[in-house]
Amino acid sequence: MMRINPKPKGISKTKSTLKAGTARSLSPNKEKPKPSRSLHEAPLETPSAADGLRTVRQTMNSLEGQHIKRVSEQLAHVYRHALLLREDEDEWMAFCREAEWEEFPGKPGVDKQPEALRFAVRFAVGFPTEKDQKRAATKRVSKFAAVLKVLQDDDVKPDDVVRKLQEVGIEELSAEAARRNKAPAAPTVWTLRFPDENSAKYLASMSAGKFVYVKLRLTSVDGLLAEAIVREQFAKLQKKVAR
Known part of the structure; x- marks a missing residue:
């Protein structure tokens, strides 16, 4: 009676290893493409x-x-x-x-x-x-x-x-x-508000070309238009000049 020897240990493992290796060799050796940046990701940092x-x-x-x-x-x-x-x-x-x-x-x-x-x-x-x-x-x-x-x-x-x-x-x-x-600048049109009626009348009574020293608080500027409030110092000036 012929005796059949059992398969040596490790043969099946060797075959499976070769098979796996063959499968790997048959697969294309390509790296997975890197995913493109999402529009929602933070942008790459740029110099300030x-x-x-x-x-x-x-x-x-x-x-x-x-x-x-x-x-x-x-x-x-x-x-x-x-x-x-x-x-x-x-x-x-x-x-x-x-x-x-x-x-x-x-x-x-x-x-x-x-x-x-x-x-x-x-x-x-x-x-x-x-x-x-x-x-x-x-x-x-x-x-x-x-x-x-x-x-x-x-x-x-x-x-x-x-x-x-x-x-x-x-x-x-x-x-x-x-x-x-x-170059000469375009003239600015000023709108002035006074702390009291006497100050306004005093300025209106002055002749053209005369210097008047006042302190203003600028309230708004729009192009060539400016608005300001004449501060109370103007009233003091009025008293000095009136004397």
């Missing part, structure tokens, strides 16, 4: 306007000389960040809380967002404390802010700032800013 202006400050301080192209490029960055600060309330509020403003007397505030350009230039130039450096920094802020204000008033796009600065020149734009500041 303040961080961008700090980078400008570092670059400006490291420039050797005042090469017009390099300076123009940095001023273009300031211009772009300033527009963001003027339009984005969250950016502006974060900018106002930056530590550099703590010791600066003319720090920005909630109501000064329309002046974002001037504050952006100051932040980019920096806050030196040594007397001569402080004076030089103030002059640079005044000049660069005036130059960029001309471009802002003319609605120059951020991508065109470098070209404009190089074509016209920083010095010429500075001179243009001075010319615009000297």
Whole structure:
């Protein structure tokens, strides 16, 4: 009688292992695609306007000389960040809380967002404390802010700032800013309210061209129209003049 040997231990395991290995080898070796970002996920963090202006400050301080192209490029960055600060309330509020403003007397505030350009230039130039450096920094802020204000008033796009600065020149734009500041301003129409009837009659009785010193409390401004209340000091002035 023929004797049949039992299967050696481990053969079935070996076959199953080979089978599993074969199955793996036949499957495409591809990584699962990464899921796309949901619109509801938080956006990737981008540098703030303040961080961008700090980078400008570092670059400006490291420039050797005042090469017009390099300076123009940095001023273009300031211009772009300033527009963001003027339009984005969250950016502006974060900018106002930056530590550099703590010791600066003319720090920005909630109501000064329309002046974002001037504050952006100051932040980019920096806050030196040594007397001569402080004076030089103030002059640079005044000049660069005036130059960029001309471009802002003319609605120059951020991508065109470098070209404009190089074509016209920083010095010429500075001179243009001075010319615009000297231009006669349109007259403002004032509406005054008086604390009493006698004050109103006294002012109405005065002849044209005569100087009158009064203290006003401005209550509203709308374009070229202004409204103010004459404070009580006017009545004291009236008594002195009447004597």
